[in-house]
Amino acid sequence: MTDTVWLDEENDLLMYIDQTRLPQETKICSCKDMVELFDIIKRLSIRGAPAIGVGAAIGLYAAASRFEDESEDGFLYSLRRSAQYINSSRPTAVNLAWALKRMVKRAEAEAGKGVDGIKAALKQEAKAIYEEDIETCRKIGEFGEPLIKDGATVLTHCNAGSLAAVRYGTALAPIYVATERGKRVSVYSDETRPLLQGARLTVYELAESGIPVTLQCDNMAASIMATGKIDAVFVGADRIAKNGDAANKIGTLGVAIIAKHFGIPFYVCAPISTVDFECESGKKIVIEQRNEREVTEMHYKSRMTHPDAKVYNPAFDVTPAELITAIITEKGVFKPDELHQIENNA
Numbered sequence: 001m002t003d004t005v006w007l008d009e010e011n012d013l014l015m016y017i018d019q020t021r022l023p024q025e026t027k028i029c030s031c032k033d034m035v036e037l038f039d040i041i042k043r044l045s046i047r048g049a050p051a052i053g054v055g056a057a058i059g060l061y062a063a064a065s066r067f068e069d070e071s072e073d074g075f076l077y078s079l080r081r082s083a084q085y086i087n088s089s090r091p092t093a094v095n096l097a098w099a100l101k102r103m104v105k106r107a108e109a110e111a112g113k114g115v116d117g118i119k120a121a122l123k124q125e126a127k128a129i130y131e132e133d134i135e136t137c138r139k140i141g142e143f144g145e146p147l148i149k150d151g152a153t154v155l156t157h158c159n160a161g162s163l164a165a166v167r168y169g170t171a172l173a174p175i176y177v178a179t180e181r182g183k184r185v186s187v188y189s190d191e192t193r194p195l196l197q198g199a200r201l202t203v204y205e206l207a208e209s210g211i212p213v214t215l216q217c218d219n220m221a222a223s224i225m226a227t228g229k230i231d232a233v234f235v236g237a238d239r240i241a242k243n244g245d246a247a248n249k250i251g252t253l254g255v256a257i258i259a260k261h262f263g264i265p266f267y268v269c270a271p272i273s274t275v276d277f278e279c280e281s282g283k284k285i286v287i288e289q290r291n292e293r294e295v296t297e298m299h300y301k302s303r304m305t306h307p308d309a310k311v312y313n314p315a316f317d318v319t320p321a322e323l324i325t326a327i328i329t330e331k332g333v334f335k336p337d338e339l340h341q342i343e344n345n346a
């Protein structure tokens with residue numbers, strides 16, 4: 001599979017696979033404009049917390065490389081404003097804010113080198129964020145792999161695979177590494193209403209990688225766990241609070257509650273950049289509310305409910321730390337209440 005997002009270094013363009021078109025079509029697109037970048041992230045053409053962060057960093061560079069400001073002050077002002085604007089596209093995935101902050105900080109640190117010098121540094125920073133994502137996710141895979149035994153069946157929710165990052169993904173990384181090492185692993189993928197990231201993306205990428213995958217509707221998770229067939233649940237995260245509470249795709253909380261009921265380990269896989277040490281608890285995490293048409297119309301031939309129906313459409317929910325067996329990061333596997341151990345290295 002090709003990377004999800006990357007930099008076309010020759011032409012200074014953000015390149016990405018438009019995930020709204022998968023699995024029917026693998027369309028590779030480019031972007032060099034802030035307004036377009038906002039829209040790409042908002043409509044989920046680039047989605048998944050790590051991919052949003054990398055895409056935003058590369059996209060910010062692609063746009064900034066074309067800024068015509070001649071003074072450093074003017075350039076930095078335009079950069080900060082653009083970063084603020086892109087950051088408002090999706091509120092929950094902290095990797096977006098993390099990557100944009102990192103880009104702006106790098107530009108500020110290069111002040112004195114002239115606009116061209118700052119642009120060159122931004123290119124380096126965007127490339128570093130991209131490369132680190134590949135390495136980080138690989139390490140998450142390495143740390144998570146021993147938790148998967150040969151012959152295991154794993155359940156996942158949403159898409160936290162390669163499409164949600166640059167190459168390996170987070171929750172699916174341990175599965176990819178286990179498979180590479182000769183373990184037989186199969187996966188149950190929740191379809192993940194309303195935007196079907198599980199059905200459209202997780203099933204696609206696992207099937208393309210030759211990993212056995214079974215699709216189920218979200219309301220079938222309890223039923224399969226009751227049979228005793230599921231050995232572990234692996235999910236990603238969009239923002240993890242300091243106390244270990246983890247926001248992830250809507251429906252994850254239900255899966256965690258069911259897993260607890262049946263005594264099935266529930267693992268959250270995420271890079272440390274997804275941990276928001278400034279957020280004390282999951283109660284403080286802002287949950288993105290999305291357009292009601294995603295529930296009533298998208299993926300149906302026509303509106304499928306009464307015209308007067310009110311719609312509740314939060315994109316994420318928060319799984320409390322006590323339901324999480326462990327958080328798998330690039331620095332190792334932590335109990336949710338041990339996260340503070342890595343705070344100073346974050």
Ligand code: MRU
Pocket residue numbers: 044047048049050093157158159160161164165169170171197235236237238248249250315
């Ligand atoms: O709305 P999305 O598709 O961006 O939501 C994605 C998720 O919730 C993923 O599970 C999460 O970002 C972890 S990605 C490695």
